[in-house]
Amino acid sequence: MMSFEAIIELQERGAEARARGAGGEENPFSRIAAMPGASDQAIHWQQKKEAWQFGWAIENAYRTAYFDEWAA
Template sequence: MVARTLESTNKTDRPVAYTVLEMLLTYQDEGMTARSRGFGFDTNPFLVKERLPQTTGEPVGDWRQKAEAWLFGWLLENAWTTEFD
């Protein structure tokens, strides 16, 4: 797999290169955190109108990877949480 990198910034505003895999794992973690805090799957931040590809011009495939990574994290946490409820 070719490791593409995406530029981001951390809290010190220094550029940090993320591979696509690292970025997707971050979105999964955010989805898991949302579920553990009691938020529903419909709080996926990629479903907000301002982040839809029709608004941002982002390629649909890239947007879909992010949205599905977040949802996958949410579903993982949901499966773990509901197992013990």
């Protein structure tokens, strides 16, 4: 299990990537999480992938709402 601090850090990295214009498919943990391996390692990488993706999604939601408001 990842620490709370590690999860927050990965969420921040995902949000920062979205702020720079990266797409959700650019998650650096996607390929690693999909690799075959020990179940403990697979769970660990899947958690990293999901934390990054969550941060990206939050930033994306914020930007979508913010820019939609300005466009109206």
